[in-house]
Amino acid sequence: MLNLQNDDPAMAALIDKERLRLEETLDLIAAENHAPAAIMETLGSVFNTKTIEGYPGRRYHAGCTYADEVERLAISRCQSLFGAEHVNVQPHSGTSANLAIYFSVLNVGDRILSMTLSHGGHLSHGHSASITGKCFDVRHYGVEKESGVIDYQMVAGMADAFRPAMIIAGASSYPRLIDYRKMSEIAGSVSAYLLVDMAHIGGLVAAGVIPSPVPHADFVTFTCYKTMMGGRGGVILSRRRFAEKIDKSVFPGCQGTSAVNTIVL
Numbered sequence: 001m002l003n004l005q006n007d008d009p010a011m012a013a014l015i016d017k018e019r020l021r022l023e024e025t026l027d028l029i030a031a032e033n034h035a036p037a038a039i040m041e042t043l044g045s046v047f048n049t050k051t052i053e054g055y056p057g058r059r060y061h062a063g064c065t066y067a068d069e070v071e072r073l074a075i076s077r078c079q080s081l082f083g084a085e086h087v088n089v090q091p092h093s094g095t096s097a098n099l100a101i102y103f104s105v106l107n108v109g110d111r112i113l114s115m116t117l118s119h120g121g122h123l124s125h126g127h128s129a130s131i132t133g134k135c136f137d138v139r140h141y142g143v144e145k146e147s148g149v150i151d152y153q154m155v156a157g158m159a160d161a162f163r164p165a166m167i168i169a170g171a172s173s174y175p176r177l178i179d180y181r182k183m184s185e186i187a188g189s190v191s192a193y194l195l196v197d198m199a200h201i202g203g204l205v206a207a208g209v210i211p212s213p214v215p216h217a218d219f220v221t222f223t224c225y226k227t228m229m230g231g232r233g234g235v236i237l238s239r240r241r242f243a244e245k246i247d248k249s250v251f252p253g254c255q256g257t258s259a260v261n262t263i264v265l
C-alpha cells in the first residue's frame, strides 16, 4: 500500500486498523466472508476505471472489448455452476437484483407473498421500510411456532386467498432447507411467479452441498460476497423467456453502469 500511504495516510491507517481488527476478532456475521487475495486483486484492478452501459457487444461506451470478456466469462461460469438458462451479472447488490426482478414482470401495486423479516426474511422482500414495500402490495408468511419450519400449509392458504403475482422463497436467517418443489407447486396453483433468493446459500448450492432452487424457480438471485466469497455484486438467474425483460430491467431500468471490477465469480 505504498501509494496509499503517500497519498492518503489517514485512509491507509484505517485500512491497517481494520485488517488488524479482522485478524484479532471473530465476528460471526453470516453476511460476511473473507474474499481470497485473488478476488481482492481483481476488485482493486484497472477494471474499476471502466464505465459500461448495455451488454457485451452492445455498449454505449468505447473500449469495452475486455469488459465484454469479463462479463461473458462470469455469465458462462454461472451457467456451468448453476445450470441456469439466462444469467445477468450486473446488479450492484442482492437488493438491486431483487428490485430488477420485481420491475421486470410486475406492475407497481401488484401483490407479492414473501417471508416476514422477523421470521428470517429480508428487507428487499417487501418490508415497509424498503422501496419494495412501498411499490407493491405485500403479505408475509412465517414459520410454524413449534418447529421453526416454514408453514407450507399456511403459505398455500395465503396464496389461495391473496392471489399474489409473485411468491418469494429464500431468507437471510433460516437454517433449514426450503422445499422449492412445494413452493413452486403453490406458486403454480395461483399462476404466480416464483423467485428464490439464495443470497446466503449460493456458495453451498454452487458446490452441490445442498439442493438447487434453479430447476424449480422462474428467478433466482444471490449475492457474490457471502458464501460465494467474491465481490459485492449480485446475480440474477432466470428462465430464458424472461431474458430480455430482466436485462432491460437491470439496465437501464434499475441502475446505470455496473462495476466491472466486482463482476468476479
Ligand SMILES: *Cc1c(COP(=O)(O)O)cnc(C)c1O
Binding pocket: 031, 093, 094, 095, 096, 121, 122, 124, 170, 171, 172, 173, 197, 199, 200, 223, 234
Ligand atoms: C444479504 C441478502 C440480500 C442482499 O443484500 P445486499 O445488501 O443488497 O447485497 C438479499 N436477500 C437476502 C435474503 C439476503 O440475505
